[in-house]
Amino acid sequence: MxxxxxxxxxxxxxxxxxxxxxxxxxxxxxxxxxxxxxxxxxxxxxxxxxxxxxxxxxxxxxxxxxxxxxxxxxxxxxxxxxxxxxxxxxxxxxxxxxxxxxxxxxxxxxxxxxxxxxxxxxxxxxxxxxxxxxxxxxxxxxxxxxxxxxxxxxxxxxxxxxxxxxxxxxxxxxxxxxxxxxxxYYKDIDKSSFLKTIKKAKFYNINGLNVCVLKFKDNDQFYGFVDGLFNILNLDVLIGILKEGIKIHVKKRYVQKIYHMLFVPIQKKLNIERVQGIWMNFFDYKILLKALEDYKGG
The missing domain is CATH 3.90.1640.10 (inorganic pyrophosphatase (n-terminal core))
Known part of the structure; x- marks a missing residue:
């Protein structure tokens, strides 16, 4: 061309x-x-x-x-x-x-x-x-x-x-x-729905990593949690379950060692399509928790 x-x-x-x-x-x-x-x-x-x-x-x-x-x-x-x-x-x-x-x-x-x-x-x-x-x-x-x-x-x-x-x-x-x-934050978020959502959060400590798994109603809830609570709760990894699939947020210093080294190989092995950060039609978060057991620290 x-x-x-x-x-x-x-x-x-x-x-x-x-x-x-x-x-x-x-x-x-x-x-x-x-x-x-x-x-x-x-x-x-x-x-x-x-x-x-x-x-x-x-x-x-x-x-x-x-x-x-x-x-x-x-x-x-x-x-x-x-x-x-x-x-x-x-x-x-x-x-x-x-x-x-x-x-x-x-x-x-x-x-x-x-x-x-x-x-x-x-x-x-x-x-x-x-x-x-x-x-x-x-x-x-x-x-x-x-x-x-x-x-x-x-x-x-x-x-x-x-x-x-x-x-x-x-x-x-x-x-x-x-x-x-x-x-x-032009649009209001449904406060009652958001509060119900965060009450269902599951927390794990895996190899010293603070991990949260939570099912969100939509992306606005996901990012509302990231904006307001991720750092306050001192989290390292958030595994969000959306209607389209799983969306992951990690602290910047863990992007390479956790997301790319532990999670991306799973995505490729299972041939999971990733669209705008969402692992489409994938919901088995326990596979990701299992992968975190291989985290060596650092």
């Missing part, structure tokens, strides 16, 4: 452009779409989302007119994924990719008309850098949406380091941090 330059991409503004992101859309994908609409114009399709943070950002950006027709377009702009399987529909038109992952779907990337992919903690960091490089306009609303996206894509700053906070300061400008929380 012969690729075009970014300057040539800008010349496609007159084409019928559709902006979209991955299934189970999140704030990073939604903020990226908003950037694309500002720079290139066009229409957008936001796949169904599950998190209230996504609902809050859509409300703030007034992105409520997601198109139902995805066929009448000349070119597709894809954000926050470079995996064909993560897209909400089959791509049969020329497409471009803006992403921050490690080119997991090499063939799909190679066949893109244009791609801008740099490994980073959030796609909005790449879009900001590209905008500065190409002297593209970034209004305060775009930048604030970038701040929301960076906050959520770093697990509410749990994985953030110096670089992320540098960009966050550029995005937030003179807004208050509390403004971000107003967006992220």
């Amino acid at each position: 012969e690729h075009i330059s970014f300057k040539e991409l800008l010349n496609l503004k007159g084409k019928k452009i559709l902006h979209t992101t991955h299934v189970k859309s999140d704030c990073d994908g939604i903020a990226s779409i908003y950037w694309g609409l500002s720079i290139f114009g066009g229409s957008y399709f936001i796949p169904p989302y599950e998190l209230r943070s996504a609902a809050g950002l859509i409300e703030m950006l007034n992105l409520k007119n997601s198109t139902d027709s995805i066929d009448d377009f000349d070119i597709i702009f894809i954000y926050d994924t470079e995996k064909r399987q993560d897209l909400p529909f089959k791509i049969n038109k020329p497409y471009v990719i803006f992403d921050h992952h490690h080119k997991r779907d090499g063939e799909f990337v190679e066949n893109a008309l244009f791609c801008y992919i740099e490994p980073s903690s959030a796609n909005v960091i790449n879009l900001y850098n590209l905008s500065i490089k190409e002297n593209l306009p970034l209004n305060d609303e775009i930048l604030f949406s970038f701040a929301v996206a960076l906050y959520t894509d770093t697990a509410m700053f749990r994985t953030a380091r110096e670089g992320e906070f540098f960009y966050f300061s550029k995005f937030l400008k003179n807004r208050r941090f509390e403004d971000i929380l107003d967006v992220v």
Whole structure:
């Protein structure tokens, strides 16, 4: 596939452009779409989302007119994924990719008309850098949406380091941090249901690791628990059981030694599909607890 330059991409503004992101859309994908609409114009399709943070950002950006027709377009702009399987529909038109992952779907990337992919903690960091490089306009609303996206894509700053906070300061400008929380927690959570859920938590200590297993009603409950209780309870591993499958949250320092070394081999051995962090149709958490018995510490 012969690729075009970014300057040539800008010349496609007159084409019928559709902006979209991955299934189970999140704030990073939604903020990226908003950037694309500002720079290139066009229409957008936001796949169904599950998190209230996504609902809050859509409300703030007034992105409520997601198109139902995805066929009448000349070119597709894809954000926050470079995996064909993560897209909400089959791509049969020329497409471009803006992403921050490690080119997991090499063939799909190679066949893109244009791609801008740099490994980073959030796609909005790449879009900001590209905008500065190409002297593209970034209004305060775009930048604030970038701040929301960076906050959520770093697990509410749990994985953030110096670089992320540098960009966050550029995005937030003179807004208050509390403004971000107003967006992220825009939708009320069912308090009674949440309290009933957390009462059913099961706690284990395995090789010195504090582990919790808990069945959640939805992703909002899962992340509500992570945001509010994971650290307070001094947990190392949370195994959340959702209706689609299991979702795992571990402390950052255990990602390599526990998630990748102990859990990922199980996922591969059992051929479990992983979509946006969920082990689809897998519910046997006891297999994961058994794997933790092999944890050697450190």
